[in-house]
Amino acid sequence: MNGRAAVDHLPALHAYLDDPARQDSVRAAAVAVVEALAAAAVELAGVIASGPLVGITGRDGAVNPDGDTQKDIDVVADRLMRDALRTAPVAAVLSEEVELPETLDAEAPLCVAIDPLDGSANLANNISVGTIFSIRPKARDILSTFFEPGTAQIAAGFFIYGPQTVLVLALDQRVDVFTLYPPTREFVLTGRGVRIPPDTPEFAINASNRRHWSGAVRGYIDECLAGANGECGRDFNMRWIGSLVAEAYRILVRGGVFLYPADVRPGYREGRLRLLYEAHPVALIMEWADGAASSGRARILELSARTPHQRVPLIMGSPRTVRDIDMMHEGVEPLFENADAPLFARRGLFR
Known part of the structure; x- marks a missing residue:
């Protein structure tokens, strides 16, 4: 043809x-x-x-x-x-x-x-x-x-x-x-009617910033990296394009999860992506494609901006994975404890 x-x-x-x-x-x-x-x-x-x-x-x-x-x-x-x-x-x-x-x-x-x-x-x-x-x-x-x-x-x-x-x-x-x-x-x-694959063992994050992450984020990534030998019991692929639209499109096609968390660096403590014209629209797309989008502590679509260019952390992808990462944030201080402390031992995917 x-x-x-x-x-x-x-x-x-x-x-x-x-x-x-x-x-x-x-x-x-x-x-x-x-x-x-x-x-x-x-x-x-x-x-x-x-x-x-x-x-x-x-x-x-x-x-x-x-x-x-x-x-x-x-x-x-x-x-x-x-x-x-x-x-x-x-x-x-x-x-x-x-x-x-x-x-x-x-x-x-x-x-x-x-x-x-x-x-x-x-x-x-x-x-x-x-x-x-x-x-x-x-x-x-x-x-x-x-x-x-x-x-x-x-x-x-x-x-x-x-x-x-x-x-x-x-x-x-x-x-x-x-x-x-x-x-x-x-x-x-x-x-037509795009649906995010629900169970793809793949994550996207800028791993060079690991030392700046909260314990919850670091704990999740460490468990993924442990692969089949760890508590997840399977190996994961890691992706990082550094283009939000490309990351979102890949999730729509392949599934998995994308994380752009807040971290301890100046200018990143509220996250880096803008709520109104990045996180909000991408979150709507994720949810209507049977996915999820969270800040780690709240559903993105329930958040309101305080300023026109408000920044926010963004975790998006399959709902099960986003929920797991949200659970790892529970009971952990909202960042800015000692970034080098082994916080993830306090809560993981399986404890």
């Missing part, structure tokens, strides 16, 4: 979105947001693929409001995504690249939080990066919308720019996957 014939029998994104658009005005507005972001993602995918051929050098630039150094591609991605949202029924948008939410149309029914280009530092190594977005109904006061818990989201998703450009979309309590077909510049449905 040639490529065109293979694509012809797959629903395009705009056709797939027809049904939710007819359900009610809020869903219709969410559909318009997704379509606007998808159009921008097609443009951004082209820029990323061309890189230096279109003037993208990867050079460091200014520092964003949350203290991270911007790449030139961060600025381009932010412009493309915010311009797209101006064409949709969006009251305000909070971007990683701006300090406060920007009001677009105060009468519109939705607000969007977005990381325009997650993992831009990875582009120098030709590693997958992405765009993460969260859609929620506007509260009576626009700013307060962003300080509601993650359960307020009505949709979320991410685009991943890799060997294929893919959209993972959480809408109407399900997670579906769409792949960009470059000849027509359309996303087509390639995965």
Whole structure:
């Protein structure tokens, strides 16, 4: 079967979105947001693929409001995504690249939080990066919308720019996957009702930071590393890409667990990922794909931000594994005991 014939029998994104658009005005507005972001993602995918051929050098630039150094591609991605949202029924948008939410149309029914280009530092190594977005109904006061818990989201998703450009979309309590077909510049449905494999012996963490972790996190990883000779009774694979969208996509496909915990380093004590436009939307995707997402002490979707760029620890993946790690946090001080103390002896997976 040639490529065109293979694509012809797959629903395009705009056709797939027809049904939710007819359900009610809020869903219709969410559909318009997704379509606007998808159009921008097609443009951004082209820029990323061309890189230096279109003037993208990867050079460091200014520092964003949350203290991270911007790449030139961060600025381009932010412009493309915010311009797209101006064409949709969006009251305000909070971007990683701006300090406060920007009001677009105060009468519109939705607000969007977005990381325009997650993992831009990875582009120098030709590693997958992405765009993460969260859609929620506007509260009576626009700013307060962003300080509601993650359960307020009505949709979320991410685009991943890799060997294929893919959209993972959480809408109407399900997670579906769409792949960009470059000849027509359309996303087509390639995965329906994604479910995370429940029992994959695989974990992802930046193991170079072991000395900074809490005893609970270190205890879990040590038990995994003991493998078949330890209490887990089986061997584990370890993965680490360092790109949130790539890590999330791998879990959707393969299962396992991803940990980006808080640790004792300055700037990491509340975690490193942003709650509103990274952890909240990814947590919604995980839960609607039969997975789980936790800070180690609380369900991510039940957390509310105190500031627009609030940081949080994130543990996501199969629900059994996330639950086990949560249990290991019980009875352990909330970090910042002596990081070198053998705390995990106080609680493990099997005691």
